[in-house]
Amino acid sequence: MREFEFLLAGMLGMFLLALGVVFFFLAYQRRLLKQQQEHQRKETDYQQQLLRANLLSQEKERNRIGKDLHDEVGAMLTTSKLYFRHMEQDAPKEKFSELKAKVFDLLEETIASVRRVSHDLRPVVLETLGLEEAIANIRDELNASGEIKVDFASDLSGLMNKEYQLNWYRIIQELVNNTLKHAEANCIEIRMRGHGNQLKLTYADNGVGLGKAESRNGLGLSNIESRLSLMHGKLVFKESKQGISIELASNISNETHDHE
Amino acid sequence: MSDNLLTWLNNAYYLHVVALSLIPLFRWAKLSSLQKRIAHVVIIAVLNDHVSKVLVEYDATSWLAHFYLPIFYVFVVRVYAKVLSSLFGKHFFNVLQVGFVLFSVINSVFLQRTAPLISNAIVLGYVTFIFLSLSYFYQLIKVSDHQVLERNPMAWFNTGALLYFSGALLLFMFISDVIATTLPVRNYALGINSVLNMILMIFYAIALCVNPKK
Numbered sequence: 001m002r003e004f005e006f007l008l009a010g011m012l013g014m015f016l017l018a019l020g021v022v023f024f025f026l027a028y029q030r031r032l033l034k035q036q037q038e039h040q041r042k043e044t045d046y047q048q049q050l051l052r053a054n055l056l057s058q059e060k061e062r063n064r065i066g067k068d069l070h071d072e073v074g075a076m077l078t079t080s081k082l083y084f085r086h087m088e089q090d091a092p093k094e095k096f097s098e099l100k101a102k103v104f105d106l107l108e109e110t111i112a113s114v115r116r117v118s119h120d121l122r123p124v125v126l127e128t129l130g131l132e133e134a135i136a137n138i139r140d141e142l143n144a145s146g147e148i149k150v151d152f153a154s155d156l157s158g159l160m161n162k163e164y165q166l167n168w169y170r171i172i173q174e175l176v177n178n179t180l181k182h183a184e185a186n187c188i189e190i191r192m193r194g195h196g197n198q199l200k201l202t203y204a205d206n207g208v209g210l211g212k213a214e215s216r217n218g219l220g221l222s223n224i225e226s227r228l229s230l231m232h233g234k235l236v237f238k239e240s241k242q243g244i245s246i247e248l249a250s251n252i253s254n255e256t257h258d259h260e
Numbered sequence: 261m262s263d264n265l266l267t268w269l270n271n272a273y274y275l276h277v278v279a280l281s282l283i284p285l286f287r288w289a290k291l292s293s294l295q296k297r298i299a300h301v302v303i304i305a306v307l308n309d310h311v312s313k314v315l316v317e318y319d320a321t322s323w324l325a326h327f328y329l330p331i332f333y334v335f336v337v338r339v340y341a342k343v344l345s346s347l348f349g350k351h352f353f354n355v356l357q358v359g360f361v362l363f364s365v366i367n368s369v370f371l372q373r374t375a376p377l378i379s380n381a382i383v384l385g386y387v388t389f390i391f392l393s394l395s396y397f398y399q400l401i402k403v404s405d406h407q408v409l410e411r412n413p414m415a416w417f418n419t420g421a422l423l424y425f426s427g428a429l430l431l432f433m434f435i436s437d438v439i440a441t442t443l444p445v446r447n448y449a450l451g452i453n454s455v456l457n458m459i460l461m462i463f464y465a466i467a468l469c470v471n472p473k474k
Contacts, residue, residue: 004438004445010430011452018426022419025397026409033406 050229053222065117072113080106123169131165132156135172135190142188148180149187156194160252167227168201171248174220175203183207185243197252204245224248266447266454273454274313276461281306283468292472295413297339302464304332325378330364333357333385336421340392343414347399356388376439382432386425393422413467420463427456 083103087096126134132154139150160168172190179185185207193200228235233250284291284299291299308328315324334357341353364381372378396418400409409415431438431449438449 004441004448007430007434007438008448008452011427014430015423015427015456018422021394021397022422025401029400029406029409032401033408036406 050222050226054226057223065121068113068117073110073117076106076110076113080110123166126165126169127162131160131168132192134165134169135192138172138176139190142176148185150176150190151188152190152192154192156192156199160194160199164231164250164253167231168199168250171224171227172201172203174224175246178220179205179207183209183243194252199250199252201248202245203248204240204243206243209240209242209244263447266451269451269454273458273461274309276458277306277309280461280465281310283465287468290471291468292413294339294342295468295472297335297342298413298417298464298467301332301335301339301417302468304328304335305464308332322376325382326364326368329378329381329385330361333360333364333388336389337392339414339417340396344392344395344399347395360385360388375436377432377435379432379435382435383429386429386432389421389425390429393418393425397422407473411470411473413470413472416463416467416470420460420467423463424456424460428453 080103083099083106087099087103091099123134125137135152135154139152142148142150176188179188183205185205187206189202189204191202225235228248228250231250233248236247238245238247280302284303288296288299308324312324337353337357337360341350345353360381363384364378367378367381372380396414400406400415431453435449438446
């Protein structure tokens with residue numbers, strides 16, 4: 001009987017041990033599930049934030065184009081129309097020539113404005129010559145202005161599809177615009193390296209840096225993160241004594257390694 | 261334990277068996293593929309209980325376990341093979357099934373031919389089930405996509421299996437000694453086994469009744 005009591009105690013012990021294992025597992029799994037749900041919520045919030053930034057950016061761009069078209073192109077065409085109204089066939093030759101020259105100048109400026117707006121919408125250099133040439137073009141334009149010095153070096157091999165080239169172009173445009181507007185810098189350094197299916201870009205300026213938290217989460221940065229996420233890329237802020245230093249990386253194309 | 265109490269427990273247990281027999285019958289069309297494998301285990305178990313109830317009248321139940329246990333083992337391992345193949349690989353379960361059936365045959369023919377119960381094979385089977393059960397809990401923690409467990413039929417099946425086989429393991433390790441002792445002691449052992457079985461049946465039933473999340 002005594003042996004049976006030990007057996008009974010042993011059985012109860014094993015049962016309680018199994019019960020303990022079950023309760024421990026349930027508690028631990030619930031904790032993991034809660035963490036996972038929290039992570040998913042943060043991921044969703046982040047995606048929504050990127051989408052919001054994207055939409056705001058689009059609206060901002062549309063507003064800017066609309067303003068440019070209204071204030072510049074619209075105004076110049078209206079003025080041209082006024083000059084045409086004053087042109088009479090029997091007007092003195094000098095007045096006619098003067099009006100014609102003014103209208104001609106206005107039309108030239110209008111064409112230049114339309115070309116500029118069109119270029120902003122659809123960068124021709126990028127489409128015809130590729131990413132490196134397009135960035136080199138930005139460098140040349142800024143260096144020509146004399147206000148800032150841009151140093152660009154590239155070592156890109158491999159074929160990048162047009163979608164990715166446009167994304168990278170817009171990212172660099174955004175970074176340069178941020179520097180010009182906020183950084184008070186006089187020097188920008190851009191380094192681009194391609195290796196296999198990976199592209200790495202290092203961007204640095206000698207400005208005031210991104211000191212404020214709001215600046216780090218600004219619309220421009222959200223746009224950059226949004227474009228990088230489309231290319232499965234990432235962005236890392238590096239330590240810098242002066243200004244900012246950012247390292248960006250992504251794939252060169254959206255084809256899988258198997259297809260390569 | 262008195263004979264009355266034991267009879268009451270056995271009747272209660274048999275009610276559970278009857279109720280459990282009906283669930284696969286009514287819910288078969290709604291069961292997922294995993295639940296169907298669990299249902300196969302349940303069907304084997306309830307068939308064994310029904311046949312036992314008939315054969316006990318003729319005092320001829322001793323041979324039943326020699327056939328029931330290997331078949332039960334194969335079907336239980338089949339359930340775990342569906343959920344644990346990523347952890348162990350498919351061949352692992354084939355080896356388990358073949359190995360156990362061979363051992364069971366050898367044990368029945370040579371080792372425990374005249375024993376009242378094939379405790380060697382039972383203990384080996386129960387140890388395997390406990391190992392598989394713990395492995396499944398481990399896998400549930402390891403996965404990257406955690407789900408709510410209330411609607412996971414395997415979680416219910418696994419919990420019931422761990423509780424029963426852990427609780428009953430020691431009993432069947434010393435079953436020969438238990439059977440050889442006095443009647444009250446034997447009654448206690450059978451009563452405890454009935455209680456543990458009823459707990460197992462409840463978990464089987466829940467596993468078959470939940471609607472898994474698609």
